[in-house]
Amino acid sequence: xxxxxxxxxxxxxxxxxxxxxxxxxxxxxxxxxxxxxxxxxxxxxxxxxxxxxxxxxxxxxxxxxxxxxxxxxxxxxxxxxxxxxxxxxxxxxxxxxxxxxxxxxxxxxxxxxxxxxxxxxxxxxxxxxxxxxxxxxxxxxxxxxxxxxxxxxxxxxxxxxxxxxxxxxxxxxxxxxxxxxxxxxxxxxxxxxxxxxxxxxxxxxxxxxxxxxxxxxxxxxxxxxxxxxxxxxxxxxxxxxxxxxxxxxxxxxxxxxxxxxxxxxxxxxxxxxxxxxxxxxxxxxxxxxxxxxxxxxxxxxxxxxxxxxxxxxxxxxxxxxxxxxxxxxxxxxxxxxxxxxxxxxxxxxxxxxxxxxxxxxxxxxxxxxxx
Amino acid sequence: xxxxxxxxxxxxxxxxxxxxxxxxxxxxxxxxxxxxxxxxxxxxxxxxxxxxxxxxxxxxxxxxxxxxxxxxxxxxxxxxxxxxxxxxxxxxxxxxxxxxxxxxxxxxxxxxxxxxxxxxxxxxxxxxxxxxxxxxxxxxxxxxxxxxxxxxxxxxxxxxxxxxxxxxxxxxxxxxxxxxxxxxxxxxxxxxxxxxxxxxxxxxxxxxxxxxxxxxxxxxxxxxxxxxxxxxxxxxxxxxxxxxxxxxxxxxxxxxxxxxxxxxxxxxxxxxxxxxxxxxxxxxxxxxxxxxxxxxxxxxxxxxxxxxxxxxxxxxxxxxxxxxxxxxxxxxxxxxxxxxxxxxxxxxxxxxxxxxxxxxxxxxxxxxxxxxxxxxxxxxxxxxxxxxxxxxxxxxxxxxxxxxxxxxxxxxxxxxxxxxxxxxxxxxxxxxxxxxxxxxxxxxxxxxxxxxxxxxxxxxxxxxxxxxxxxxxxxxxxxxxxxxxxxxxxxxxxxxxxxxxxxxxxxxxxxxxxxxxxxxxxxxxxxxxxxxxxxxxxxxxxxxxxxxxxxxxx
Numbered sequence: 001x002x003x004x005x006x007x008x009x010x011x012x013x014x015x016x017x018x019x020x021x022x023x024x025x026x027x028x029x030x031x032x033x034x035x036x037x038x039x040x041x042x043x044x045x046x047x048x049x050x051x052x053x054x055x056x057x058x059x060x061x062x063x064x065x066x067x068x069x070x071x072x073x074x075x076x077x078x079x080x081x082x083x084x085x086x087x088x089x090x091x092x093x094x095x096x097x098x099x100x101x102x103x104x105x106x107x108x109x110x111x112x113x114x115x116x117x118x119x120x121x122x123x124x125x126x127x128x129x130x131x132x133x134x135x136x137x138x139x140x141x142x143x144x145x146x147x148x149x150x151x152x153x154x155x156x157x158x159x160x161x162x163x164x165x166x167x168x169x170x171x172x173x174x175x176x177x178x179x180x181x182x183x184x185x186x187x188x189x190x191x192x193x194x195x196x197x198x199x200x201x202x203x204x205x206x207x208x209x210x211x212x213x214x215x216x217x218x219x220x221x222x223x224x225x226x227x228x229x230x231x232x233x234x235x236x237x238x239x240x241x242x243x244x245x246x247x248x249x250x251x252x253x254x255x256x257x258x259x260x261x262x263x264x265x266x267x268x269x270x271x272x273x274x275x276x277x278x279x280x281x282x283x284x285x286x287x288x289x290x291x292x293x294x295x296x297x298x299x300x301x302x303x304x305x306x307x308x309x310x311x312x313x314x315x316x317x318x319x320x321x322x323x324x325x326x327x328x329x330x331x332x333x334x335x336x337x338x339x340x341x342x343x344x345x346x347x348x349x350x351x352x353x354x355x356x357x358x359x360x361x362x363x364x365x366x367x368x369x370x371x
Numbered sequence: 372x373x374x375x376x377x378x379x380x381x382x383x384x385x386x387x388x389x390x391x392x393x394x395x396x397x398x399x400x401x402x403x404x405x406x407x408x409x410x411x412x413x414x415x416x417x418x419x420x421x422x423x424x425x426x427x428x429x430x431x432x433x434x435x436x437x438x439x440x441x442x443x444x445x446x447x448x449x450x451x452x453x454x455x456x457x458x459x460x461x462x463x464x465x466x467x468x469x470x471x472x473x474x475x476x477x478x479x480x481x482x483x484x485x486x487x488x489x490x491x492x493x494x495x496x497x498x499x500x501x502x503x504x505x506x507x508x509x510x511x512x513x514x515x516x517x518x519x520x521x522x523x524x525x526x527x528x529x530x531x532x533x534x535x536x537x538x539x540x541x542x543x544x545x546x547x548x549x550x551x552x553x554x555x556x557x558x559x560x561x562x563x564x565x566x567x568x569x570x571x572x573x574x575x576x577x578x579x580x581x582x583x584x585x586x587x588x589x590x591x592x593x594x595x596x597x598x599x600x601x602x603x604x605x606x607x608x609x610x611x612x613x614x615x616x617x618x619x620x621x622x623x624x625x626x627x628x629x630x631x632x633x634x635x636x637x638x639x640x641x642x643x644x645x646x647x648x649x650x651x652x653x654x655x656x657x658x659x660x661x662x663x664x665x666x667x668x669x670x671x672x673x674x675x676x677x678x679x680x681x682x683x684x685x686x687x688x689x690x691x692x693x694x695x696x697x698x699x700x701x702x703x704x705x706x707x708x709x710x711x712x713x714x715x716x717x718x719x720x721x722x723x724x725x726x727x728x729x730x731x732x733x734x735x736x737x738x739x740x741x742x743x744x745x746x747x748x749x750x751x752x753x754x755x756x757x758x759x760x761x762x763x764x765x766x767x768x769x770x771x772x773x774x775x776x777x778x779x780x781x782x783x784x785x786x787x788x789x790x791x792x793x794x795x796x797x798x799x800x801x802x803x804x805x806x807x808x809x810x811x812x813x814x815x816x817x818x819x820x821x822x823x824x825x826x827x828x829x830x831x832x833x834x835x836x837x838x839x840x841x842x843x844x845x846x847x848x849x850x851x852x853x854x855x856x857x858x859x860x861x862x863x864x865x866x867x868x869x870x871x872x873x874x875x876x877x878x879x880x881x882x883x884x885x886x887x888x889x890x891x892x893x894x895x896x897x898x899x900x901x902x903x904x905x906x907x908x909x910x911x912x913x914x915x916x917x918x919x920x921x922x923x924x925x
Contacts, residue, residue, distance in 0.1 A: 034379035049408040065882040104474045106455045120481045121653010129646030135639030139632055150410035150624045152610050208563035213573045245669055257574050260669035298553040301671045315673040317689045331783055335693040335706050363553035364705035366562050
């Protein structure tokens, strides 16, 4: 079939738009439109879109001082933006080529590496800002200012009724209201397929109650207390009033999130006040006590020890614990004492743990008391 | 004319012909004209949402650049890059690649900092945009849907930001992640299960950075992008709200057409936002991860603050008392649950549902396209200020250790100031705002009734001194103005109703003829000289026909 085929039964040559095509093309012939000026056409189109241009403040008069000045301002702004963009390229590409190296240098003598990033920011930032400023100046100073009003339409009753009819006749024709078996199987199928599609997310679920991961650490009987570098500690190593962070002497012990422990040597006057928690009187060794470093509030390492007041402060939420009262919280949002590690000294005279912590370290959770 | 050779209206220029070719295929002329003719109202506060949109574009562009270099893995490696102080230190590949990105990628540090600054600007402009919408009542019917989408965008952006700054695996981000882990654990009943699902086991595991990464670069941005698209489509469909003013009604929009004025200004703003982000990214250091060092669960530095949009949660955690709830059966709801999950949940639920709550309370179910001035809705304005003061106290408390340090105040005193302030200040702010709103309302009405104070004192024949007032419209027999308050700003100074002529333009020297300006102003009835002819010197100083109200200043 070719487009020139005009025999009955062919669609060629007789394909004319139907009577519903219509629109503004029927109101205005090409000749009428051709006779109108550009401004008239602009306003005519705007009127079709419900827009009325009420008032136009023309831009500055062509050739006036006002216009010349505005053109100069915009022109120079953009020229400067171009210049700065070029400067960015020079800094970015030229460093380490015809300019000094941009890499970070240990001695501060190398000024260029210090200036590299600020220069990139300065040139690109100013260039882009000036592009924008130029545009704003252009619209404000050189374009005519018009005040336009556009109509806002409420919903059309005709559209609602006809759309509703189309939708309901589709539903009506489907017969779903009568064919109960289909609606039921549709619901069943929908639920089944839906659940099936999200079911693989179940792979994320793991049982937190298998073993006792939250309640156990690597500490156990006979595990030495070692410093971050792995060296063991003797009772004579620390000054009274000092604190040292210690870890269990197991592989990777110094990177575990729940094992970090503070070994504190109390001063004589602190020992005099010392009131350990009930049943934990013998957890210390001599003037040494060991408490978990993991805050019982949100799990941050409690790090700041003020030995004059015997307080340990957590820098995250300012919970404060008193080491002479079994690390009881005395200020801030923490509710539980820091767990105490029972310690003693082994045959070679190094500190060892007597057992794991007797309670879970770190933040409280729902079933903590039960495990 | 060339046009006579062909059918009328057939384009003769190259561009015109090309446009015809396009329209023949796509039929887009009508749609394009409608779009170009769309009218946008003009007000500085309508730009806040635009700033959010443009900073989001900066985020997409700079973030994509960062993915070329970032390795979201917790595999242990030994650093061997340019930054000497950390050479030989064991760290995760994520932190290692962040350092490489900062020190060994040309311009990488600039891009990273620009990304971080743009993120701060993104959330900040969203919050300002939200406040504008709230205080002007722009969320009322029919725009509730866009309010819901907007609040969802805000929540998702906060999560997006948290995921972003938790990824480099430096000491600060690890501390934030540790607190997030504790918050998840604090959820009653399912806390440990959720924690095991999110982290793949006990804290910290080996998966979380990779999971944060895919959430940060794909899941959340995709949802954000889709929601922003819907947000804008609804905005275009419903048309923008406008402040009341001359000729502005519930059934029209007064302003500029999209093309060229609005498009010009919006594109200008886009470049300015880009420029500000770039300048901040290069000139102002942010999150120098190399100073924090790699994450180590046993270490923390003091003054550990999250990015500003999470600080209110940090503040609420610091202020909330140590209240564990011990339930029968040895179950516990930890103290951390209340200020982080519960309070945040309440804050965002109230925020999300506010349009519904207000509709229920006021019974106002009508459609509104004209905005309200905050003073005209004192209850809402006061509620908003109350909520804002609550939020700001939490925000400041999130950095109360820094305040305590810099101003030499006791840390515990700062905590107590926050605890008491968060309860006492919001009601005070409510009452104060309410009174200010009423005062402003009354002053508007007073000016409408009695006119503007001119500062001219006149002695009447019987010796009484009066100040001459300039009415804003027709007056009754007693000289009282008859104009009703229309929800638009009321001029309060003579200059605002044209008592002074405008300044002659020119910075160093005038670029206009002063006499020309005088003439033009006289024609518009501006300036004192313009009113000279009609001035009555014998009356009480209340001209029957006053000056005309000026275009609202909004």
